[in-house]
Amino acid sequence: MTLDRPWPYPQWIAHRGAGLSAPENTLKAIQMGVTMGFRMFECDVRLSKEGVPYLMHDDLLLRTTGQPHASNALTWPELQRLDAGSWHSSAFSDTPIPSLAQVMEFCTQSQPEALVNFEIKPNLGESASTGRAVANAVQAHWRAQTDRHRQDQPPEDHPLRTHPLLSSFDLKALSAAQDAAPELPRALLLAQADPNWIVNAQNLGCCAIVGHSSMWTKLRAHEALQAGLACVSYTVNEPEVAQQLMDWGIQSLITDRMDVFSRNSAHQPLNASGG
Numbered sequence: 001m002t003l004d005r006p007w008p009y010p011q012w013i014a015h016r017g018a019g020l021s022a023p024e025n026t027l028k029a030i031q032m033g034v035t036m037g038f039r040m041f042e043c044d045v046r047l048s049k050e051g052v053p054y055l056m057h058d059d060l061l062l063r064t065t066g067q068p069h070a071s072n073a074l075t076w077p078e079l080q081r082l083d084a085g086s087w088h089s090s091a092f093s094d095t096p097i098p099s100l101a102q103v104m105e106f107c108t109q110s111q112p113e114a115l116v117n118f119e120i121k122p123n124l125g126e127s128a129s130t131g132r133a134v135a136n137a138v139q140a141h142w143r144a145q146t147d148r149h150r151q152d153q154p155p156e157d158h159p160l161r162t163h164p165l166l167s168s169f170d171l172k173a174l175s176a177a178q179d180a181a182p183e184l185p186r187a188l189l190l191a192q193a194d195p196n197w198i199v200n201a202q203n204l205g206c207c208a209i210v211g212h213s214s215m216w217t218k219l220r221a222h223e224a225l226q227a228g229l230a231c232v233s234y235t236v237n238e239p240e241v242a243q244q245l246m247d248w249g250i251q252s253l254i255t256d257r258m259d260v261f262s263r264n265s266a267h268q269p270l271n272a273s274g275g
């Protein structure tokens, strides 16, 4: 079973902005991924105290910045001053946290332009506000970028014609994103099988399901594709698992292992259709 319309995203997506070889969810990680041949980056987005969307996986700042605060307790100017790199290694000390806007700007300027999957990760009680803020910010920056490049007439398959993909485990956040910017593509994230998965995705106008690798079976991939939903899997770090998922018709795989799946790796054939 294949999807009945083109899936505009690459086969390989770097997890947390390619964040094993460099500090996760930073521009340095994305830059490293670009250098290694990746063309799409999954990044986790939360809101600062005053509502600025920025990249952070955890609901606490402690693990990646050493600061004993909730991720929504500091303002964006305060967050910008934090060191989000030393926890990874001294080579990356003083790496700053990027905002969603900075990531979009950075990806547009990559050669070739990189695509983004923003995972909306609301803090407690902030589902709707985070979904809305992320969608509004992506839409505003997308419009500004495409206006700026309009006279360049990007070709049909140019990344500037491919919107960022918004995804979330949080149904309320996806619904708020849908209300704020219905034209932005959305994907429902699932950590495990859910009896309502197809209907939930359809009700939210999603184009894809992003499921944990253990959730996918041949039958589930078939069901999703039959419902017109693309299939994406996270986090795929083993070549054998990647091959199995691709055999089942999964369109894109989110990986931590840039070293294993990059263009120069021993598994280059797995990378044949891009990423």
Ligand code: G3P
Binding pocket: 015, 016, 042, 044, 057, 119, 167, 189, 210, 234, 254
């Ligand atoms: O978006 C897929 C994946 O990133 C979800 O898991 O915890 O790494 O954000 P997590």
Ligand code: MG
Binding pocket: 016, 042, 043, 044, 119
């Ligand atoms: Mg994520």
